[in-house]
Amino acid sequence: MKGTILKCVSKIVVENHGSEIWSKCLETSGFDTNHVFMMRDDVDDNDTVKLLVNTAKILGITIQQFFDIFGDYWVNSYSVNLYKSYFDEYSSSKEFLLNLNTIHKEMTEIFPNAKPPSFDFESISDNKLRVKYKSKRGLIDIFISISKGLAKYYNDKVEVKKIDNEFVEFTYL
Numbered sequence: 001m002k003g004t005i006l007k008c009v010s011k012i013v014v015e016n017h018g019s020e021i022w023s024k025c026l027e028t029s030g031f032d033t034n035h036v037f038m039m040r041d042d043v044d045d046n047d048t049v050k051l052l053v054n055t056a057k058i059l060g061i062t063i064q065q066f067f068d069i070f071g072d073y074w075v076n077s078y079s080v081n082l083y084k085s086y087f088d089e090y091s092s093s094k095e096f097l098l099n100l101n102t103i104h105k106e107m108t109e110i111f112p113n114a115k116p117p118s119f120d121f122e123s124i125s126d127n128k129l130r131v132k133y134k135s136k137r138g139l140i141d142i143f144i145s146i147s148k149g150l151a152k153y154y155n156d157k158v159e160v161k162k163i164d165n166e167f168v169e170f171t172y173l
């Protein structure tokens, strides 16, 4: 996983809990206590997941709660500053989502070695969209959390329902 994801995680923990807690998260996951993630780093996927799981444990919350915090911060604090033009280009979370394959593809040019997820979309009805999450990493729960952050950014009322480990259904209210 690209270091930008873990750089974002580090910001969340340091800003809200301080650098000592972050050092503890790093240490328990096998990283140097003062390790700094750079955006273009390649971090082993297992080490990434280990760090996410240990961070949630140290913060005393469930992994899903931590993913939700990450999803919110990733959209509403981190990406919106770095990649504002994407957020200006689209006018709703649905439109953004439908263009996510293109956005992620552009990321593979900015970040060599990036293997972002890709998505298939199927319109079930006027207000229902079924999305197939495609990634070897199996991080559909992070996808759901980022989607909720995206809905918050655009002030959209959306019900997000996980069907299984591949499919998510969005109902736009």
Ligand code: HEM
Pocket: 001, 002, 003, 004, 005, 079, 083, 086, 097, 100, 103, 104, 107, 111, 113, 114, 115, 116, 117, 135, 136, 137, 138, 139, 140, 142, 143, 146, 147, 150
């Ligand atoms: C401008 C906004 C965004 C940027 C710049 C961005 C960029 C990235 C990058 C660089 C990665 C790491 C890929 C890798 O290391 O192989 C990634 C992963 C990921 N992104 Fe995005 N992304 C954005 C928006 C979103 C949104 C809105 C969602 C979901 C609705 C999303 C879902 C994911 C997921 C689930 C991963 C984890 C990797 C995986 O599942 O394999 N991203 N993104």
